[in-house]
Amino acid sequence: GAVVSQHPSWVICKSGTSVKIECRSLDFQATTMFWYRQFPKQSLMLMATSNEGSKATYEQGVEKDKFLINHASLTLSTLTVTSAHPEDSSFYICSASSPQVGRFQETQYFGPGTRLLVL
Amino acid sequence: GNSVTQMEGPVTLSEEAFLTINCTYTATGYPSLFWYVQYPGEGLQLLLKATKADDKGSNKGFEATYRKETTSFHLEKGSVQVSDSAVYFCALRNTGNQFYFGTGTSLTVIP
Numbered sequence: 724g725a726v727v728s729q730h731p732s733w734v735i736c737k738s739g740t741s742v743k744i745e746c747r748s749l750d751f752q753a754t755t756m757f758w759y760r761q762f763p764k765q766s767l768m769l770m771a772t773s774n775e776g777s778k779a780t781y782e783q784g785v786e787k788d789k790f791l792i793n794h795a796s797l798t799l800s801t802l803t804v805t806s807a808h809p810e811d812s813s814f815y816i817c818s819a820s821s822p823q824v825g826r827f828q829e830t831q832y833f834g835p836g837t838r839l840l841v842l
Numbered sequence: 843g844n845s846v847t848q849m850e851g852p853v854t855l856s857e858e859a860f861l862t863i864n865c866t867y868t869a870t871g872y873p874s875l876f877w878y879v880q881y882p883g884e885g886l887q888l889l890l891k892a893t894k895a896d897d898k899g900s901n902k903g904f905e906a907t908y909r910k911e912t913t914s915f916h917l918e919k920g921s922v923q924v925s926d927s928a929v930y931f932c933a934l935r936n937t938g939n940q941f942y943f944g945t946g947t948s949l950t951v952i953p
Contacts, residue, residue, distance in 0.1 A: 727885075755939060766931065766945040767886075816885065820939065830876070831941055835885035 726750055727819050729834035736807055737842055744802045744837045746817030752797035753819030757831060758790070761814040773800055807841040814838050844869045848932045848944035855922055855951050863917040863947045865906075865932035873934040875899075875908050875915040880929045880946070889917075889930070922951045 726749040736742050746756055755774050759767040771787075773779040773794035781787045789811075791803040800819075804811055815838075818831040849864040867873065877889040877899070890899030895910035904919045915932060932944040 766943045769940065772940065830888060830891065833886040
């Protein structure tokens with residue numbers, strides 16, 4: 724149990740285009756989903772926290788108009804990188820948790836990540 | 843504030859050697875502590891966790907003890923295997939359910 728998927732696993736796009744990344748919890752309902760960005764040989768940097776049905780909370784320094792997050796259901800959150808530029812190239816990882824539910828309390832389950840390359 | 847500091851890598855060990863990866867934290871309140879592992883080409887996986895002081899998390903031969911007095915959560919394994927080669931992340935979860943990660947420690951185990 725506790726499987727989180729991401730789609731696509733990797734994407735190459737032209738500068739100026741928008742890219743949508745999906746994050747799904749496959750076997751549990753995730754009240755909270757997190758989006759991270761991971762740079763090579765560095766740790767995960769939290770970008771935003773999203774709770775189902777409400778607006779995402781962005782970390783300081785993360786442009787909310789650039790990285791649009793939607794958490795429309797308990798099993799799906801999307802991250803849209805708008806007008807992508809080469810500096811947005813990175814590894815984007817989502818995670819899901821459900822603090823109110825049994826064994827999912829206090830634990831995040833991570834998706835496999837999406838590698839974005841903007842040319 | 844909340845932060846996690848873990849020893850820098852990379853770490854290279856021979857098979858069956860003893861492993862220690864140090865992790866210390868700063869936090870307000872009483873955080874939960876975690877070790878996550880990222881195998882090559884895969885996403886992060888929860889390795890073990892401890893939710894209160896003096897708890898010991900253990901899994902797959904790895905263990906870590908939540909030490910409040912030293913604000914530490916060092917990861918140990920008595921005898922590493924080649925299959926343990928991965929990047930290990932120490933993390934804390936604060937009372938607001940936010941996670942803070944260390945920079946990761948790359949471990950390579952050679953036969």
